[in-house]
Amino acid sequence: MRITTQMLAHSAAKSGIPFQQTTLLDILNKKSSFSGLLNGVNASADATAIAKKKNYSKLEDISGNLNGYASSLVATDKNSIYDRAKESGSTKDIVSSAKKMVESYNATLKQLRETGDTLNEFYRQQLKDIPAGDKEALKRIGITQAKDGSLSIDEKVLQSADADTLKKVLDGDTGLASKISFVSGRISQNAASNVVSTSSQYTSNGSSLLSALETSKYDFWG
Numbered sequence: 001m002r003i004t005t006q007m008l009a010h011s012a013a014k015s016g017i018p019f020q021q022t023t024l025l026d027i028l029n030k031k032s033s034f035s036g037l038l039n040g041v042n043a044s045a046d047a048t049a050i051a052k053k054k055n056y057s058k059l060e061d062i063s064g065n066l067n068g069y070a071s072s073l074v075a076t077d078k079n080s081i082y083d084r085a086k087e088s089g090s091t092k093d094i095v096s097s098a099k100k101m102v103e104s105y106n107a108t109l110k111q112l113r114e115t116g117d118t119l120n121e122f123y124r125q126q127l128k129d130i131p132a133g134d135k136e137a138l139k140r141i142g143i144t145q146a147k148d149g150s151l152s153i154d155e156k157v158l159q160s161a162d163a164d165t166l167k168k169v170l171d172g173d174t175g176l177a178s179k180i181s182f183v184s185g186r187i188s189q190n191a192a193s194n195v196v197s198t199s200s201q202y203t204s205n206g207s208s209l210l211s212a213l214e215t216s217k218y219d220f221w222g
Contacts, residue, residue: 053198055115060191062111066104067184072097073170073177082171085163094166095158101180102143102151108184109149115191123187124149130179137169138176 073094075082085091105127112124128149131138135145142157161169170177 049198052115053195055111056191056194056198059108059111059115059120060188060195062104062107063184063187063191066101066108067181067188069097069101069104070177070181070184073101074181075167075171082163082167085166091159091161091163091166094163094170095155098141098143098158098166098170099153099155101177102153104184105180106150108187112187119190120187123183123190126183127180127187130176130183134169134176141166141169 072081081093081097085094109124109127112120112127128145131143131145131151132149138144140157141161142154143151144154145151
């Protein structure tokens with residue numbers, strides 16, 4: 001039902017609200033003004049959804065990489081990366097995977113903070129706590145942790161460690177690699193779910209908001 005000046009005046013009189021025939025009536029009944037308002041709201045909501053999706057997509061990729069590098073340092077069979085190092089006499093592959101794991105670890109921590117939300121903060125704290133539990137052992141192979149949780153590597157120390165020492169620290173009692181692999185896997189799964197969820201919200205946002213505002217346009221005065 002179309003709002004008329006008489007209807008607004010009647011409703012205003014009943015409620016005791018001073019009524020002027022311009023301003024609100026013009027805004028409600030002029031499609032161009034309403035569309036401009038709607039477009040502005042939609043643009044803002046869309047921009048937020050796009051930014052959120054971008055952050056979660058990046059987090060999914062980075063944490064997925066971390067999961068892969070950490071998993072490669074977990075000895076699951078007799079032909080593990082450590083066994084191959086013993087046979088070849090070179091720890092090159094272990095050192096390479098450890099360096100990539102540390103780089104991805106730091107990138108994941110940063111992206112978790114930038115992406116935000118409570119669950120991501122929880123995961124960020126979990127990641128920080130893993131190496132914090134055995135700093136001395138990690139220091140022996142050249143890996144140290146800063147106050148912000150980030151890791152750094154002394155390549156000379158890392159390269160000088162033998163396969164058994166590297167296995168003991170990275171895949172032994174501390175379970176550093178397996179713990180990082182587990183947590184990063186959860187982070188990646190959560191990020192992937194949010195990418196899908198945010199995409200759905202983005203595509204339905206405009207139509208649902210339009211419907212809500214169009215309805216309120218005609219029902220404003222009750």
